[in-house]
Structure formats: structure tokens, C-alpha cells
Amino acid sequence: MKKNKANKKQSFILGAAILTFCLLIVKIIGMLYKVSLSRLYGGVGAGLLNNAYELYIPLFTLATAGFPIAVSRMVSESMSKGRYRDVKRIKDVAVPFFVIAGIISCLLMVLFSFFYVRIIDAPDSFISMLVLAPAIFFGCLVSAYRGYYEGMRNMVPTSVSEIVEAFVKLAVGYSFAYFVMNYGEKLFGIKDNNELLKYSVAAAIFGITLGSFFSFLYIYLRYKIQGDGITAEMLRTSPRPRSKRDTFNILLHTAIPIGLGALIMSVAGTVDSALIQRRLISMMSNSPESLLSQYTGLIPQETVDGGKVHTYLWGCYGYALTIMNLVVTVTQAFGTTAMPNVTDAYTKGNREYLKSSIETVMRVTFIFTIPAGLGLTVLAEPIMHVVYGYTDGVDISIEILKLMGIAVIVFAAATPMCSMLQAVGRVDMPLKLYAIGMLIKVVSNYIFCGIPQINVQGGSIGTFLCYAFVIVVSIYVLVKETGIVPDFKVAVIKPLIASVICAVSARLSYDLLSKVITTVRFAVIINTALSVIVACIFYVVFLLLLRAITKNDILMLPKGNKIVTILEKYHLIG
Secondary structure, three states, X not given: OHHHHHHHHHHHHHHHHHHHHHHHHHHHHHHHHHHHHHHHHOXXXXXXXXXXXXXXXXXXXXXXXXXHHHHHHHHHHHHHOOOHHXXXXXXXHHHHHHHHHHHHHHHHHHHHHHHHHHHOOOHHHHHHHHHHHHHHHHHHHHHHHHHHHHHOXXXXXXXXXXXXXXXXXXXXXXXXHHHHHHHHHHXXXXXXXXXXXXXXXXXXXXXXXXXXXXXXXXXXXXXHHHOOOOOHHHHHOOOOOOOHHHHHHHHHHHHHHHHHHHHHHHHHHHHHHHHHHHHHHHHHHHOHHHHHHHHOOOOOHHHHHOOOHHHHHHHHHHHHHHHHHHHHHHHHHHHHHHHHHHHHHHHHOOHHHHHHHHHHHHHHHHHHHHHHHHHHHHOHHHHHHHHHOOOOOHHHHHXXXXXXXXXXXXXXXXXXXXXXXHHOOOOOHHHHHHHHHHHHHHHHHHHHHOOOOOHHHHHHHHHHHHHHHHHHHHHHHHHHHHOOOOXXXXXXXXXXXXXXXXXXXXXXXXXXXXXXXXXXXXHHHHHHHHHHHHHHHHHHHHHHHOOOOOHHHHHOOOOHHHHHHHHHHOOOOO
16 A cells, blocks of 8 residues: 555656646746846836736636646546546547637637727737737647646646747747847838837737647647557447536536636736736826835836836736746646546545645645745845846836745645645635635735835735635635645645745855855856755755655655665654
8 A cells, every 4th residue: 555655646746747847947938038028128018018918818717727627637537447438538528619719719809908908008018919819729729638638647748838839939929029129110110119119029929829839739749649548458448438418518517617716816817917007007197206206216217207107017017927937837737737646546535545645735835835935035136136137127026026925835835725626526616715815816906006105016915815815725625525634744834944944044145145256247146046055955954854855755756765765874754
């Protein structure tokens, strides 16, 4: 049993490791994309870029969020029962649905774009939104295949398709944006700087649409050429499959609450964008001095005179959001890999395996999110300068990131927690939690963003309150549903203690290094990198001293047996 449990745990950690590594590459490429464009455009251009995403994300979520997860859960359950013909039937039913959903959502984005740009007073974002609309269609198609492979615990197709998408986005998007920005006047006769910026952002967005197309092309050809690993013999010995109608009804029943839950939080992001910017517009109309006094000398006068302070500050918020999303990406991978593993344990009724799976997901999640969030808070200034240099608006973004670092701890941990609820059959609960969480977020954002001293920072406060509620209640429901109480001391308390020590060592080492290494070129990069290395060493040491890392975790690493032998010699692991 112990060997089996270790193997099952390994399947989660291995899958999470593969997906995390590839998604980190994707996010780094995506960050390069956004950072490069931010340096090219400045605060207003970054705001236009963010605006296009704010309408795209909820519509894309509406079309895809619940169904890939539902496909993954159904495939995982069918695989664990040896119902391979059902697995094939699930794909055959899902793909046509995604095609229809993609077409409808694409058309909806075109329609809604006319109204959304008026709400946020950003007409220059309209063309970018139209160019981005086809990306929803291709994204729907690729999501069907990703959910299918993820249910089989094969994270490679998802990972590679994500990398293909990100690389095309960066290469094509930035190249086109740079070309329009620098040669638009000469080749197209565009003399107005605002017009150049508008078309350049649209050109950058075109890279996203093209990336989603090539991502789908890759995963489709992979399926046609390599298949899915289900052999003819497996199909021959498999029980008779459900009818297409029954399969679709189960898929729909599973997907709707999952999708609505994700949609609610995506809509909350769009509401954030509109609400925060409207609150800033209101302050600039009623008492501009109270808002501008918070950023004396930091907002260009031409931005103030042009009435684009709200777009500028939203662009600064986007700078910090790009950094924060690196952390969220990793835990999204945890959630994706947790689903089939916890589903398998729950389906088989193996309580020991289920307890092990739940504790592993929680422990790995908090071991990553807590130090990452605290690290962003204490090293906000050097991190922002390393990534963005001294781009227009970075000084404002530094203060935003300090607060956002705390918020990301709960924001990033929410996805794996809700994925486990879905895995044990409570697909309705994340919907309910996210609905209440969105209400908390909207109300808190309205209140805090209307205070001049807080203004755009209110978005981070709302995020923290929302996801703190989601995490606490989701863990409570998970315990109630399964009757399993995880070891919170190992999963949360010990990582928290080690993380605080990690954050303190990061800040102290950076302050010390900044006094020593000052005249060297790229001093900020060197000092930041060294302080992160020091912090990581402290963190690993204290995780071992506190026994927050288990023997099985180490055995899954390269040379794991040798490492375990050394650690056991010094009584650092049991």
C-alpha cells in the first residue's frame, strides 16, 4: 500500500512538475511580451492592452472554463474504471460543442466591444478587441483536446501547445507592434501619436490570435498522428459506452457549475477594470487634486491634460499584475494535475490514498504560494526594476506590487482548493463560493478605490478579501464532504514559518548587497538574484528543520535516494 501511495503521489508531483515547468516558460514568454510592449508604449499603451484582455477573458471563460475541467474529470473517472470506449465517446461529444461555443463567443466579443469601450472611456481599445475576438474560437478548440489529455494525466500536449501559443504571441505580436510604432508614419501616413499607439496595440494583439491558431494546429495534428495511447485491445475489452446523449448530459451537468464559477471570477476581473477606472474617473472629475497629490511628479502632465489618468493608473496596475500572474500560473498547474489524481482516489474509495492526495496538494500549494507572495512584497522595488527597468509608471507599480504580493498568497491557492472540491463531486460549491467572493470583491473595490489615499490599490485589497473567503470555506467543505482532516500543521503552519524567515533573509540580504555592490553594471539584477538565492537556501533549510518536506517528496527528485541518505544521516527527514 505504501508503495502504491508513493506512486500515486508521484503521478501528481510529476504531472505538476511537467506542467509547472512548461507553464512557467509560457508565463516568462508572456511576461517578456507584456514588458517589451510596456517599454515600447508606456502607461497609456499598457492600459489599452489590458482593456482588450478584460473583455476577452470572461467571454473565453464562458466558452471554455467548465468544459475542459469537466472533460478532464470524466475522462479520469472513466480511465480509472477501465471504460475506454466512454473516454473516446467523451471526446467525440465535446469537440463539436467547443466549435459551436467558440463561434458564439467570438461573435459576442465583437458585439460587446461596441459598448465596453464606452463604459471605460477608451475608444482606442476597440480595434484591439476586434482583432482578439478570433482567438476565442481557436482557444475553444484547443481546450477540448487539453482537457482530454489532462484527464489521462498526460500534461505534455497541454504544455507544448501553451509554449507554441506563447512563442508565436511574442515573436509575431511584438514584431508587428514595433513595426507599426516605428514605421507607421512613414509607410501608412499615420502622424498622430495616439493613432500610432492604437494601431500598434492592435498589431500586438494580432500575435495572440495567431498564437492560439498555431496552438490548436499543433495539438490537433498531435492527436491525429500519435493518438491518445488507448489501444484496440483496451477498446475491445471495455464495457459498452454510454449513449452520446447521456454523455453530453453528464458533461453539461458537470461543466455548467464549474464554468459558471470560473465565469463569475472572470467577470469580476472585467468589473474590476470598469469599476476601478470609473472610480478614478469620478475622482478626477470631482477632486483631481486629492488623487494627483498621491502621485506628485509620477504621472506625466500630458497624460493629465489628455484625461487619461485612469488608463495610466490601470496600466501601472497591469505591470504588477503581470508579475503576480507568474505565481498564479504555477498553482493553476497544481489544480489541473490535482483534479484527475483526487478524482481517482475518490472514485476508488481509498481513504488513505485520498488523504495523501489532499494533503499533498495543500502542502505543495502553500509551500510555493506563501514564500512567493511574501517575496514579491519585500522585494517589490528591485523586482519591478529588474523586469521593467525604469519604464514610465514603474514607481507607482512598486507600491501596488507590495500589497499585491500579500493578495497573491490566497489568490493563487484558491484554484487547487476548488479543484479538489470538484474532484470529490462538489462541482457546485466553487460556483457558490466565487459568487459570494465576487460580491465581496466588488463592494470592497468600490469602497477602497474611492478613497484617494488608496485609489487603484483597492483592487489588491478586494482580491485578498475575496480569495481568503474562498479558501477558508472551500477547505471547510472539503473536510466536511470527505470526512478527512488534513494535517494543517504540516500543510500550512510550517511553510508559513519558513516563508517568513525566507522573506526576512531576502530583504536583509538585498539591503546588505545594495551597500556592497553599487558601481557594477546591472547591480540591481545581481543583488536581486543573489538575495533570492540566499532566501531560497534559508527556506529549504528551515523546511527541512521543521520537517515540512517528506521522504517521498525527496525520492521523486533526481538522485533522490542519495539526497535522502544524506538527510537521514543528519536527522533532517523522517
